Amino acid sequence: MARKIGSRYTANQILGRGSAGTVWLGEGPEGPVAIKLLREDLASDQELVGRFVQERTALLGLEHPNVVSVRDLVVDGNDLALVMDLVRGTDLRTRLDRERRLAPEAAVAIAADVAEGLAAAHAAGVVHRDVKPENVLLDMQGPLGPGGSHRALLTDFGIAKLIDSPRRTRATKIIGTPDYLAPEIVEGLPPRAAVDIYALATVLYELLAGFTPFGGGHPGAVLRRHVTETVVPLPGIPEELWQLLVQCLAKAPASRLRASELASRLREQLPALRGMPPLDVDEPDAEPEEPSQTPPAGPPETPVRVRRGAVPLVPGAKPDSNRDTHTSMRVPAPDELAGGARGTARAPRAAGAPRPGSARHRATTRRRRLILAVAAVAVAAAAGTGAWLATSDEAASPQDTKNTAPASP
Known part of the structure; x- marks a missing residue:
């Protein structure tokens, strides 16, 4: 059902929902627009x-081919x-959900577009x-770029800053999506441009x-992990590209x-x-770090795959359909951060390698243990036989033992 937004715009159809609000297909004096209507609370x-109005000038002045421009801010x-x-x-999330990963040329072209924005x-x-x-929105009507990529535009500028008011989050809260938060935000420092990189x-x-x-x-x-790993x-990616990633992470x-x-x-x-084709790597296994993530009981031959990515910040809640998680959560204390395993994050598995905890992985582990056990018994048996023969020889010919040199180590 259509609804009026202020005096100039009409919202006609819902395009999507997120935790910050609802996006509508709308109509304005200059034609079709997208209207992000924030939650009533x-x-x-x-x-x-007040902050919304203060940000008006900065948001309306941001014009770039790789930025979704804000045309107006409505308070009514x-x-x-x-x-x-x-x-x-x-x-971009919809495309990732469909393809899982992109060819490196298309991935880098999209990232370059976003970086320019x-x-x-x-x-x-x-x-x-x-x-x-x-x-990140992909313009399907424009010309294709490198690797068949569509032009990428960054949207939702200002939303996180608007919601992150001192009264709403205080000094012990952070706002954002956990997978993409820079370490300095986790440690409670003010966000600068480097957090976007x-x-x-x-x-x-x-x-x-x-x-x-x-x-x-x-x-x-x-x-x-953002802080300690x-x-x-x-x-499979060029070393120079990998070094770029390392520097920006x-x-x-x-x-x-x-x-x-x-x-x-x-x-x-x-x-x-x-x-270059998409990389052939498999996802690291999610660690069961809370009871709700313990793999359910079932046939032992059925491997359980836990999807990585955004998770609800409120226990028992479901993530939004588009994983738009402008939700605040507590900043971990220094001792909690220090308690993490310092070192390297869990490595991706080679494609085809058994997943830890799977039936194939357990069978492989059992075989290795059995082989080691048999080898240990064989060694022990051989050592025992050798000792028995040596004792028998000594008992039979004690006079010969004084001329025997010790065995070489």
Whole structure:
């Protein structure tokens, strides 16, 4: 059912829902638009409405081919809405759900587009703070780019900042999606432009591998890995591209590239990636870190696969259909972060390798144990026989033993 948004816009059809609000296909004075209508509880927060109005100038002034432009901000009664350009296409999460991973050339081209959009935003003093596949739209009506990629546009600028008010989150809360949060956010530091670079590098890793480098399991464990673990190499990609990823996933914000530098370096990689197929790696196994993730009882031959990625931050809740998780959670204390295993994150398995905990893995483990046990018995038996023969010889010919040299070690 159509509804009026302010005096100039009409929302006609729901395009999608997220935890921050609902996106509608709408109509305005200049034609079709996308209208993001924020939740009613957000619209009733006077402090947030004030911040919304304050951000108006910065958001309306952000124009770039790789950014979904905000045309208007509407505050009308219980309605709090962003009116944005309508992109005819889909989001990057939908494509990932369909294809699992992309060919490296297409993945890098998409990441370069997003980096260029971030460069324009950072130059205008705007930090996105929630870069993730759900917030990257693919323009299906424009020309194809390298690797058959569609032009990528970054959307939802300002949403995380608007919701992250001091009263709403206090000093012990963070906002964002756990898989893409930079270590400094986890440690409670203010978000700067470098957090977007870290998140984009995480997205690129996911486009290449089919999973995020530190995701899987309970949100607290994911946050801890961002701070305490280092990323493992992805087999099959050029070393120069891997070094770019490593630099942008550095724990220290100052070590990461600026968005403009990252975009340029990614473009330089494209010729070497032409024609390269998607990587053939398998996802690391999610660790059962809470009772709800314990594999259910079932036939022993049925391996259980736990999907990595975004998880609900409230126990018992289901993630939004588009994984739009603008939800606050507690910042882990220093001792909790220090309690994580320092070192390298769990490595991806080679394709075809048995998954730990699967029936095949258990059978392989049993065979190895049986072989070791048989070998141990054989060694013990041989040692016992040798000792018995030596004792028999000594008893029969004691005079010969004094001329026998000790065996060589």
